[in-house]
Each structure stands twice: as C-alpha cells, then as structure tokens.
Amino acid sequence: MNNSLFGTPLLPLAVVIPLIAAIVSLLLTSPRARSITGIGFATLLLFALAPWLWHTPGADLPTSVRYALGGWGAPLGIDLHLDGFATVLLLSTAALVLVLSIYSAFYFAGQSQAARFWPLWWMLVAGLNGVFLAADAFNVYVLLEIIGLASVALVALAGTREACTAALRYALVGLLGSLCYLLGVALLYRHYGTLDFAQLADLAQADPLTWAALALVTAGLLLKTALLPLHFWLPSAHANAPAPVSAVLSALVVKASFYLIARYWLDILSPAVTDLGSMLLGLLGAVAVIWGCVAAFRAHRLKLLVAYSTVAQLGYLFLLFPLAASGTDTHMALEAVVYFIVAHALAKAAMFLAAGNILRACGHDDIARLRGVAGQQPASLFIFAIAGVSLIGLPPSGGFIAKWLLLNTAISSGQWWWAVVVLCGGLLAALYIFKVLNLAFVRVDLPSGQIPQPVSAPTHAGMTLCAFALAIGAVALGFSAEWLVTLLDAGSSVTTFSQGAGT
Amino acid sequence: MFREMSPSFTDTHASTLPRVARVLVASVITAGGAALLLATLRTDKAPPELAVLVSEQLATSGVENPVTAVLLNFRSYDTLLEIAVLLIVAIAMQPHASSQPRIVAPSTNNESATNLVLTSLLRWLIPLSVLVGGYLLWTGAYAPGGAFQAGAVLAAAGVALALTERYQFGWQSAGAQWLISAGLAIFIATGIVSGMVTGTFLQYPVTYAATLILVVEIAATVSIAAILLQLFTRLARADVTSPHTSGASS
Amino acid sequence: MSPMLFVDGLLASGAIALALLSLNAREVFTSIVLFVCLGLLATLIWARLGAWDVAIAEAAIGAGLTGALLLAARHRLREPTSRDDTPAARRPHVS
Amino acid sequence: MTPDIIYSGAGMVVFAMGLYGVIASAHILRKLVAINIMGIGVFMLLIATAHHDTLIDPVPHAMVLTGIVVAVAGTALCLWLAVVIRGLEHDAASHPSQ
Numbered sequence: 054m055n056n057s058l059f060g061t062p063l064l065p066l067a068v069v070i071p072l073i074a075a076i077v078s079l080l081l082t083s084p085r086a087r088s089i090t091g092i093g094f095a096t097l098l099l100f101a102l103a104p105w106l107w108h109t110p111g112a113d114l115p116t117s118v119r120y121a122l123g124g125w126g127a128p129l130g131i132d133l134h135l136d137g138f139a140t141v142l143l144l145s146t147a148a149l150v151l152v153l154s155i156y157s158a159f160y161f162a163g164q165s166q167a168a169r170f171w172p173l174w175w176m177l178v179a180g181l182n183g184v185f186l187a188a189d190a191f192n193v194y195v196l197l198e199i200i201g202l203a204s205v206a207l208v209a210l211a212g213t214r215e216a217c218t219a220a221l222r223y224a225l226v227g228l229l230g231s232l233c234y235l236l237g238v239a240l241l242y243r244h245y246g247t248l249d250f251a252q253l254a255d256l257a258q259a260d261p262l263t264w265a266a267l268a269l270v271t272a273g274l275l276l277k278t279a280l281l282p283l284h285f286w287l288p289s290a291h292a293n294a295p296a297p298v299s300a301v302l303s304a305l306v307v308k309a310s311f312y313l314i315a316r317y318w319l320d321i322l323s324p325a326v327t328d329l330g331s332m333l334l335g336l337l338g339a340v341a342v343i344w345g346c347v348a349a350f351r352a353h354r355l356k357l358l359v360a361y362s363t364v365a366q367l368g369y370l371f372l373l374f375p376l377a378a379s380g381t382d383t384h385m386a387l388e389a390v391v392y393f394i395v396a397h398a399l400a401k402a403a404m405f406l407a408a409g410n411i412l413r414a415c416g417h418d419d420i421a422r423l424r425g426v427a428g429q430q431p432a433s434l435f436i437f438a439i440a441g442v443s444l445i446g447l448p449p450s451g452g453f454i455a456k457w458l459l460l461n462t463a464i465s466s467g468q469w470w471w472a473v474v475v476l477c478g479g480l481l482a483a484l485y486i487f488k489v490l491n492l493a494f495v496r497v498d499l500p501s502g503q504i505p506q507p508v509s510a511p512t513h514a515g516m517t518l519c520a521f522a523l524a525i526g527a528v529a530l531g532f533s534a535e536w537l538v539t540l541l542d543a544g545s546s547v548t549t550f551s552q553g554a555g556t
Numbered sequence: 557m558f559r560e561m562s563p564s565f566t567d568t569h570a571s572t573l574p575r576v577a578r579v580l581v582a583s584v585i586t587a588g589g590a591a592l593l594l595a596t597l598r599t600d601k602a603p604p605e606l607a608v609l610v611s612e613q614l615a616t617s618g619v620e621n622p623v624t625a626v627l628l629n630f631r632s633y634d635t636l637l638e639i640a641v642l643l644i645v646a647i648a649m650q651p652h653a654s655s656q657p658r659i660v661a662p663s664t665n666n667e668s669a670t671n672l673v674l675t676s677l678l679r680w681l682i683p684l685s686v687l688v689g690g691y692l693l694w695t696g697a698y699a700p701g702g703a704f705q706a707g708a709v710l711a712a713a714g715v716a717l718a719l720t721e722r723y724q725f726g727w728q729s730a731g732a733q734w735l736i737s738a739g740l741a742i743f744i745a746t747g748i749v750s751g752m753v754t755g756t757f758l759q760y761p762v763t764y765a766a767t768l769i770l771v772v773e774i775a776a777t778v779s780i781a782a783i784l785l786q787l788f789t790r791l792a793r794a795d796v797t798s799p800h801t802s803g804a805s806s
Numbered sequence: 807m808s809p810m811l812f813v814d815g816l817l818a819s820g821a822i823a824l825a826l827l828s829l830n831a832r833e834v835f836t837s838i839v840l841f842v843c844l845g846l847l848a849t850l851i852w853a854r855l856g857a858w859d860v861a862i863a864e865a866a867i868g869a870g871l872t873g874a875l876l877l878a879a880r881h882r883l884r885e886p887t888s889r890d891d892t893p894a895a896r897r898p899h900v901s
Numbered sequence: 902m903t904p905d906i907i908y909s910g911a912g913m914v915v916f917a918m919g920l921y922g923v924i925a926s927a928h929i930l931r932k933l934v935a936i937n938i939m940g941i942g943v944f945m946l947l948i949a950t951a952h953h954d955t956l957i958d959p960v961p962h963a964m965v966l967t968g969i970v971v972a973v974a975g976t977a978l979c980l981w982l983a984v985v986i987r988g989l990e991h992d993a994a995s996h997p998s999q
Contacts, residue, residue, distance in 0.1 A: 065757040072640060072744055076737045079647065082730060122633045124759030129609050131633045172647050176640060183637065191964050195637045198971050202641060202978055206648030209982060214989040221982040225932060228975045229923055232939045235968065236916060239943055240592075242961065243909075243950040246602030261595035269592075564927045572927040581924050589917035593910055601905065601950060607958035622959035623859040623966070631963060638967045645974040649981045692862070700858035704970055708866035715874060780970075784871060787977040791984065792878035814904045818911035821945070825915045825938050829922040834930050841934045848941050852965075855904065855952045860944070860965050868969045872937060872976055879980035880930055883987050 063101065064120040064133050067143060067182040070098050075175035087171050088158035094175070095154035099147040119188065119251075127188065127249035134188035134250065137541040138391060142185045142312060145395045146305055149402055149523075150178050156406060156519035157297040166210045166295075173210075177203040177301065184309045190238045190248045193313060194231060197277065201227035204306055208294040219289035226276055226286045230310075234273030240266040254321045263325040270317055277310035280334075280371060281341035284364045288348075291360035296409020299356065303363040303405060304398035311370050315390070318374055319383065331378035338371025339474040346481030350488060355408045355418035358485060359401070362444060365478060366397045372459060372471050379466040386466075389458030391541050392534070396451030399527035400443035406520035407436040410512045420489065427493040432517045434493050439524040441486035443531075446479045451530025618765025619697040627702065628769045632758050636747070639740045639776060646736050646783040649790045651728045674720050685713035693777050697766070703773040707780025714785035718792065725789050736786065739779025743772050817851050838876045845869025908949035916942030929983045933976050940972045 074094035081087045117136040126132065135143075157174065161167035180199035187193045205227065209220040242248055244263065245256045257263060279287040287307070291299050318326050318334075345365025352358040370393060376386035410433040411426060412418040427434040443452035456475055463471040530537070564572070573581070610622050610630065617625035627635050689710040696702030717723050726732060746768050751757040760768045824847055828840035845868045852861040919942055922935030944965045951961035 062755065065751075069744060069748070069757070072740065075640075075643075076741050076744075079643075079737050080730075080733055121756065122758050123629065123631075124754060124756040125613070125630050128606055129613060129630050131631055169647055169650060173644060176644050176647075179640065191967075192631075192634055192637070195634050195641065195967060195971065198641050198975065199637060199644065202644045202648070202975060205978060205982075206644060209648065209985070214986060214993065217982055217986045217989065221929070221979060221986065224975065224979045224982060225923070225936070228936050228972075228979070229920075229939075231971075231975075232916075232936065232943060236943045236946070239947045239950065239961075239964075240596065242964075243596070243601055243946070244599060246605050248960075260599065261591075262599040265592050265595045564929065573925055578925050582921055585917050585921050589913060593913050596909055596913065597906055601953075604953045604956060604958045606960050607951075607953070607956055610959055611956070621859070623962045626959050626963040627966065631960075634963070634967055638970055641971050641974050645978045648978055700862060702859065704966055705859070705862040705866060708863065708871060712866065712870065715871075784867070784973075787973075787981075788871065788874060788878065791875055791882070791977065791980055793882065811904075811907075814907045818907045821911055821941070822914050822918070825918050825941070828938065829918060829926070829931075829935060834928055837931060837934050841937060844938065844941060848945070851908065851945065852948055855908065855948050856957045857948050857951065857962050857965070860948060860962050860969070863966050863969050864944075867973050868937075868941070872973050875973070875977055875980055876930055876933065879984055882984045883930070 062120075064118070064135060064186065065122065066101050067098075067186060068179050070094060070101060071175045071179035071182060074098075075172045075179065078171035078175060084163070084167050087167060088162070091154050091171050091174070092151075092158055095147075095151040098178075099151050102143060102147050128247040128252055131192050132188040132249060132251075133186040135186060138312070138315075138387070139185045141391055141395060141537065141541050142308070143182060145398055146178070146181055146185070148526075149301070149304055149398060152519050152522055153297045153300055153402065153406075156300075156516055159513040159515045159519075160295065160297055160409070162513070166212070170207070170210055170295075173203050173206050174301075177207065177306070181305055181309050185312065187313075188250045190241060190250065190253065192248075194235050194238060197231055197234065197310070197313075198227075200306060200309060201231065201277065204290075204298075204302060207298040208290050208302075210298065211293055211295050213293065215289065216293035219286070219293045222286045223290040226283075230273040230276035232273070233269050233276070237266045237269030237271075237273065240269065250316070250321050254323070257322050257324045259325045259327075263322060267317065267322045267325050267330075270322075271314060274310045274314045274317075278307050278314065279364060279367060281337050281344060281364070281368065284341065284345075284367075287364055288352075288357055288360040291363060291405075292354060292356040296406055296412070299360070299409065300402040300405040303360070304402040307363065307367060308370075308394050308398065311367070311394075315373060315387075319377060319387070326378070328378050331374040334371045335375035335471065338368040338374075339471070341365060341368030341371070342474055342478040343368075343481065346478060346485060350481070350485040352485075353420055355411060355420055355423065355489065356405070358420065358489065359404050359408050362404075362482065362485065363401060365482065366393075366401065366444065369393055369456075369459065369475065369478065372463070372474070375468060376459075376462050376466055376471065379468065382462050382466045385458070385462045388538055388541055389455060389462050392451070392458055392530075392537060393455035395537065396443055396455045396527060396530050399523050399530060400440040400450075400452060403436055403440040403520050403523035403527060404444070406516070406523065407433045407440065410516055410520060411437075414512050420492065423489070424492055425495050427490075428496075433512075433520070434490070436517070436520045436524045437493075438486075438490055440527055441482075441490070443524075443527040445482045445486060446475075449531040450528045452527070454531050454534045616762050616765070618760065618762070618767075618769050621696060621698055621700065621702070623700070624696050624702050624769070628772060629760065629765065632743075632747070632772075635776075636740070636743050636758075639743060639779065642780065642783045643736060643740055646786050649787060651790075678716055678720060681716055682713050685709050685716075689713070689777070689781070693773060696773065697770070703776040704780060706773075706777045708784060710777065710781035711784035711788070714781065715788050718785070718789050725785070727786050727790065732782070732786075735782040736779055739776040742775035746772050814854070817847065817854065821847055821851065834880060835877075838873060838880065841876070842869050842873035845873065905949050905952055908952075909946050912942045912945030912947075912949060914942070915939075915945060918942075929979070933979055937972060937976060940968065944968060 077090055078087050117134060120133040121130055123130045161170050176199060180196050180203060183196040187196060205220045205224040208223060209217050240262060241253060245253055247253060276283045291302050294302060342365050345361050345368060349358045349361035352361055370390055373386050373390040377383040408418060411430050414430055443450035446452040446456035459475050460472050463469060614622055614625055617629040619625050689706040692701035692709060693706035747758040750760045750768060753761055821844060824840055824844040828837050828844060831837035831840055845864060849861045849865045852864055916939050919935045919939030923932050926932055926935060947961040947965050951958040
C-alpha cells in the first residue's frame with residue numbers, strides 16, 4: 054500500500070466532501086444559506102483537491118496511487134485508485150463544479166426547486182468523483198446508480214411535461230444499462246473471483262466468458278454514454294433539463310461512463326479486446342460524429358442543437374479505441390482523447406449556459422424566432438461563438454489542440470481515414486454553429502413592436518460571467534497544452550492497473 | 557429498433573414495436589443469451605478465495621455474520637453509497653412546497669373512514685413489526701438480518717399505518733429531513749472519526765468495531781425505514797400534500 | 807437424480823415460468839401480481855442456496871415493497887387527479 | 902448438473918426474458934416489471950456463484966442485497982416520474998388554455 058505517500062490520506066475527500074455538502078444542503082432551510090454553502094463547498098472541494106493532485110503524479114512518485122478504504126485492501130476491501138487520467142478528470146470536475154455552482158446560485162435564486170437542486174447536485178458530484186477514483190467493479194455499479202438517479206432527478210427539476218418524460222426515459226435507459234453492467238460484473242466475479250480492477254487486469258485472458266463479460270459491461274456503459282445507436286435518450290434529456298444541469302450532463306456525466314469504457318478496454322480487460330471490437334467502436338463513433346452534426350444542423354431548438362452536438366462530440370472520443378489498438382500509439386491516442394474530454398467539457402458547458410441565458414431572457418429557444426437576438430443578448434451570443442470556436446476546432450482553442458492531437462495520432466498510426474472523419478466533423482460543426490450566429494446577428498428591420506420579447510426572467514450578470522469564464526477556459530486550454538499533457542503523462546500509463554497490482 | 561423507448565400509460569397488452577422488430581429483438585436476445593449460457597456453463601467457477609479471506613478476517617470485523625461483515629466493514633464504502641442512492645430518490649420525490657405543517661410522526665386524521673378490522677389488526681401488527689425490526693437489527697451481527705431487513709420491516713409497519721388512511725406523514729418537515737439523512741450522516745461521521753484514529757477512512761479500530769457497526773446500523777435502519785416509507789406514501793398519496801387530505805389538515 | 811436436484815429443477819423452471827407469465831400477462835395488474843409471486847419464489851431459491859440474509863430482504867423489499875409501489879402507481883396512473891405533485895415551481899400553490 | 906449450473910442458467914434465461922420485455926412492451930409498469938425481472942436474473946446468477954460445495958461466499962450476497970435496494974430505489978423514481986407526467990397531462994387536458 055502506498056498510503057504514506059504525500060497527499061494520499063486525503064483521497065477519500067473527493068467523495069466525502071460532496072456527500073457532506075449534500076447532507077448539509079438538505080438540512081438547511083434558508084435558500085440563501087443553501088446557495089452560499091453550495092459555493093463554499095465547491096471552493097473547498099477545489100482547494101482540497103487541487104494542491105496535492107497537482108503534485109501527486111510527479112516524476113519522483115509512482116505512476117499511480119492506491120488507497121485502501123477501511124484498511125482492508127483489495128480484494129477483501131475496496132480500493133481507490135488515482136493516476137494521471139483520473140487526476141485530469143478530477144481537477145476538471147472540481148473546476149467546472151465551482152463555476153456551475155456559482156451559476157446555479159443565480160439560476161435557482163428565489164425558486165422552490167433550489168431546495169432539491171443542491172442536495173441532488175452534490176450527490177451527482179460525489180458519484181462523478183467516485184467513478185474517477187474507483188478501482189472496484191461492483192463499487193462502480195453503485196456509483197453509476199448514484200450518477201444515473203441523481204441526473205434523472207435533476208432533469209425532472211425543470212418540471213415540464215417534456216422534461217419529466219425525458220427524465221423517465223433517461224431513468225429506464227439508465228436502469229437497463231446498470232443491469233447489463235451488473236451482469237457483466239457478475240460474470241467477471243464468477244470467472245476470476247475478484248472485483249478489484251488491478252487483480253482483474255492481472256488475471257484477465259481472452260476466453261469466451263471474458264468476451265461475454267466485456268460485451269455486457271460495454272453495452273451497459275455505451276447506453277449511458279449514448280454512443281450512436283444508443284443515443285436516442287440523450288437529446289431530449291439534455292435539452293429539457295435546467296441550464297446548469299444540461300451543462301454538467303454533457304460536460305461530465307456522459308464522460309464518466311466513457312472513462313469506464315476506456316478503463317475496461319485499455320486496462321482491465323485489455324487481453325480480451327479484439328481489433329474487430331475496437332474498429333467497431335471507432336466506426337460507431339465516426340457515424341455518431343457525422344450523424345450528430347447533421348441532426349444538430351436540423352434541430353429547431355437551440356438547446357436541442359447543443360444536445361445533438363454532444364452526440365457528435367462523443368463520437369470523437371470513441372476514435373480512441375481503434376487508434377489505441379495499433380499498439381505503439383496507445384499513449385498518444387489517450388492523450389488526445391483526454392485533451393478532447395476537457396476541451397469539450399468546458400466548451401459545451403459554456404454553450405449550454407449561454408443557451409440557458411438566451412432561453413431565460415427570451416422565454417423560448419426556438420431557433421427560427423431567435424432572428425436578431427444578438428441585439429438583445431450580445432454577451433450570450435459572444436459566449437456561444439467562443440465556445441463554438443472550440444467545438445469546431447479552430448485555433449487557438451482547446452478544441453483545436455485536441456483535434457490536432459487526434460489527427461496526428463491517426464496519421465502516425467497509419468489510419469488516415471479517422472483523420473477524414475475528424476476534419477469532416479469540424480466542417481459540419483462549423484455549419485450548425487454559423488447557422489445560429491448568422492441568424493442571431495441578422496439585422497432585424499421590423500418595427501420594434503413586432504419583435505416578440507416576452508422577457509420571462511432577467512438574467513443576472515453573474516450568470517453571464519460564469520458562462521464567459523468557461524468559454525475563456527475552453528480557449529485558454531489551447532495555450533496550456535503542455536501543462537495538461539504533463540499532468541496526464543506523469544501519472545498515466547495505460548496499464549496502471551496491472552502495474553499497481555503488486556502493491 | 558428501440559429508438560423511442562417512450563413509455564405509455566395506457567393499459568394495453570399491445571407492444572408499440574412492429575412485429576418484424578419484435579421478432580428481430582427476440583432472435584438477437586436469444587442468440588446472445590444462448591452464447592452467454594454456453595460460455596458460462598463451459599467455464600469453471602473461480603475457487604472461492606475471497607470467501608476464505610472473509611472467514612479468516614471475520615474475527616477482526618466486529619460481527620459474526622459474514623454478510624454483515626462484508627456490508628458494514630469490509631465493503632462498507634459500497635453500503636455507504638447505497639444509502640446515498642436511497643437518499644437521492646427520497647430527495648427527488650419530496651414535495652416541493654415549504655409551507656407545510658411541521659410534523660414528522662404520523663398525525664391523526666379523524667375525518668377519514670376507519671376500518672375496524674384493520675385498526676384492531678394494527679394494534680397487534682405495529683408493535684410486532686417494531687419488535688421484529690429490532691430483532692433483525694440486533695441479530696444481524698450473528699445471524700441473517702441487519703439494517704436493510706430491519707428497515708424494510710419497520711417501513712412495512714408504516715405502510716400498514718398509511719393504508720388505514722388515519723395517519724399522514726409530513727415529509728417536507730425539518731424533522732423528516734433529519735430522519736432520512738441521519739443514516740448517511742452518521743455513517744460518514746463514523747468513517748471520519750475512526751479514520752482520524754486509525755489513519756484510514758472507514759477503518760474501525762478492532763476493539764470498537766462491534767460498537768461502531770451497531771451505531772451505523774441503528775442510524776441506517778432508521779433512515780432506510782423512513783425513506784422506504786416515504787417512497788410508498790408519496791406514491792400512494794398518503795402524505796399531507798395529497799389533495800383529498802389537505803383539506804382536513806389545514 | 808437426487809431429490810434435492812429435483813427440487814432445484816422445479817424451483818428454477820418455476821422461476822422461468824413465472825417470469826414468462828408475468829411478461830405475457832394480459833392485464834398489467836396480473837403482471838404485477840405474478841411478479842410478486844416470482845419474488846416470493848426467488849426468496850425460496852435464495853433460502854435454498856443458503857442466502858438467508860438475501861431471502862429476508864427479497865421478501866420484504868424485492869417482492870413486498872416493489873409490488874406495493876407498482877400497485878400504488880398503477881392505481882394513480884388510472885385516475886390522475888393530482889395537481890399537487892407536479893414539481894413545477896411556477897405553479898400557484900394552494901395549501 | 903449441480904445447483905450452481907441449474908440456477909446460473911435459469912438466472913440468465915430470466916435476464917434475457919426481462920430484457921426482451923423491457924424493449925418490447927410499451928406500458929411503463931410492464932417495462933418496470935421487466936426491469937425488475939432482469940434484476941432477479943442477475944441476482945440468481947450471483948447467488949448461484951456464491952454457492953460452493955464446501956462453503957458459501959458472502960460477497961455476492963452483499964452485492965445482491967445492495968442490488969435489491971438500488972433496484973427498488975430506481976423503480977420508485979421511475980414510478981414517481983410516471984405519476985407526475987400523468988398529473989401534468991391531466992392538467993394540460995383540463996386547462997387547455999395553458
């Protein structure tokens with residue numbers, strides 16, 4: 054055990070702080086106190102994690118860190134596991150949660166949903182952090198349920214019939230996915246007699262039962278990640294949720310299940326992975342990129358457009374599997390995808406917040422009726438445009454670097470066709486982003502009386518500022534490529550679980 | 557294939573899927589299931605190494621029932637998160653209004669119809685289920701039983717109480733919030749405090765393990781019972797926000 | 807064939823049969839009742855396999871509470887009268 | 902033939918039938934019954950896995966206990982949403998102006 058390592062004793066805090074925050078915000082009765090403690094806990098989380106996560110995967114330390122909860126150690130107990138991949142995701146979660154908490158404090162001010170929003174929000178954060186730290190197959194099942202049920206409840210907070218219907222479908226899909234995952238875990242336990250990721254990574258071999266387990270685990274997680282044929286639930290759920298919830302769903306929640314797929318395919322069950330399977334995932338990803346962009350272009354509502362864009366962007370992530378399967382470039386491919394995850398998280402969160410601001414200010418988000426909206430909502434459209442730059446992958450943004458890395462990997466592994474997909478995806482993304490901007494910046498020459506302006510609620514300047522911060526973050530990521538890659542490199546080798554097994 | 561998966565509420569047997577799709581789904585599932593069955597039955601089970609490990613360490617866990625030892629000591633992190641799952645659903649199903657009477661305990665509603673048979677049955681049933689619940693909780697350390705079973709039995713007593721329509725539950729009251737969150741709160745507090753002593757979160761000192769587990773179990777039982785009861789009363793509309801009783805309570 | 811194995815076969819095929827009946831029931835009500843029966847049969851199976859803790863929980867939560875929840879929901883889905891349970895915040899509040 | 906094989910097989914058959922039920926049936930309660938049947942299938946496999954000739958493995962038992970509680974929580978949330986949607990539909994029908 055590496056428990057004596059610098060910073061490691063604080064590892065459970067990533068889950069414990071959000072859980073405490075959930076309980077505290079449930080017990081508080083004053084709405085103001087609830088939002089202030091919400092922001093407080095988000096700050097605490099960031100400051101508790103950032104300083105030592107920053108250093109943990111340093112050059113002088115082992116590539117991964119384990120923490121034996123309850124002091125038992127795997128396989129009897131449950132371990133936590135931290136490496137570069139997890140570090141990057143934990144840090145981006147903490148940063149995003151802080152900004153979104155501030156946004157939510159304004160968004161839910163004076164609304165009765167706030168009483169349920171904050172506890173559910175913190176439960177969701179606990180689940181996300183838990184998944185990034187997880188090193189136990191069954192533990193992941195419970196965490197997935199936390200994430201799934203909390204997300205469903207948050208979507209339903211919007212209270213409309215559309216939102217509740219979307220939430221119900223999301224819940225059914227989530228339960229179905231969890232059960233498939235659980236059956237896979239049951240098979241793994243039956244076959245290998247352990248639930249610990251490191252031990253599974255050591256024992257795993259290519260035989261029919263492992264293939265079956267991998268297929269079930271992957272199917273369950275793909276349902277939750279919404280890869281193309283299984284994406285049917287995502288657009289309505291993400292589009293009908295309250296703005297900060299849409300942001301966190303697209304930015305982090307779908308990434309959590311993707312993270313697990315990557316873990317299972319690259320680490321835990323890698324001996325059972327076949328080239329055919331990797332190709333299939335990559336192919337589905339490629340189709341998702343193209344189809345998602347087309348669907349986004351045809352969407353009638355702004356938030357629906359942003360949600361379909363998530364379907365497309367998730368497709369890029371799955372290029373990881375064929376690119377990593379080539380063997381030599383595994384690390385490079387992982388680097389590109391992790392970069393992509395962070396860049397997309399920031400840009401998509403900013404975009405959903407901007408769309409939420411427009412929806413709130415105009416009372417609708419019908420794209421056809423948003424003609425000339427830039428005149429009324431210049432800030433939100435500006436944010437939308439900056440985030441769009443990153444989604445399209447124009448320099449100098451995080452999205453550009455991410456796509457650059459993907460292209461590089463595709464070329465150097467000799468799989469140039471994936472590069473074509475990446476380039477086409479960028480072009481198509483430009484189409485739907487510019488469609489919105491073009492419409493919004495059109496000068497409206499109608500007399501002002503004819504422009505429908507049913508202002509339903511004023512947007513607080515703080516909400517605009519939060520969205521702006523995220524959009525700037527998405528662009529700034531393009532200038533700090535070195536930093537992120539170092540963070541990832543230091544801790545991550547794609548086979549950390551099998552390496553860590555001896556400890 | 558299942559592009560929509562939109563649930564309907566109408567009481568029909570008919571599936572919304574066209575016949576071709578159903579046959580397709582059925583054959584895909586049959587083929588997949590058969591392959592799975594074959595793969596499972598042709599592969600030997602792993603030797604029960606973990607079971608041996610559990611029985612070796614049972615003496616240091618603080619309890620004698622191995623399942624309780626796994627749930628509340630070896631893999632207590634899972635159980636902690638599981639209580640969080642229950643709490644999430646309880647929060648999601650809470651009535652949103654804050655201007656409600658502050659009551660936790662069942663409050664009598666004299667207006668409602670009374671069923672003599674049910675009421676007299678309850679006189680026996682309620683104390684009995686509290687007794688059974690307490691027994692299950694206590695015996696969980698040595699024999700089958702524990703917090704979840706005890707909580708379920710207690711909740712069943714509450715469900716019986718709700719079914720008489722003589723009692724209502726105010727789930728939005730401050731007291732109810734404490735009740736449903738106590739399990740998770742005390743579990744985490746125990747984990748942190750013991751972690752301060754031993755240096756690892758959720759690691760109980762061997763000498764105090766039995767006591768700590770009992771404390772966690774009692775709190776968990778109360779919360780689980782409250783949450784399960786809340787799930788039922790909210791669905792069956794036996795709580796104070798329901799329209800047919802709100803007139804009587806206000 | 808030993809008698810215990812016969813019992814096992816009976817229980818297992820009973821579970822499959824009940825699942826099939828529940829999924830194919832004409833009425834939703836029948837489907838729910840058959841599901842509760844399946845839960846109770848599962849309780850027997852868990853007990854047979856030595857999982858007494860699970861058997862108690864299955865009987866109380868898996869079969870009992872789930873069944874009660876399903877029946878309660880069925881009752882309410884048939885006659886929707888409540889405005890009070892909508893989570894919408896803007897709804898004018900009545901109590 | 903051992904109890905393990907009988908119940909593992911039965912568990913997977915039950916799971917597959919439940920999966921078909923979730924996809925094929927339309928009514929929300931039927932879908933939820935089917936999901937719970939899938940759950941029973943997985944639990945059966947786990948409990949059968951736990952049953953060894955010489956001893957009984959408590960870890961799958963703990964997993965199933967957790968699974969049962971999680972399943973009832975998920976079911977309750979789905980039912981609740983269904984009831985809420987039904988209420989909203991009813992409202993929309995009785996107040997068409999809104």
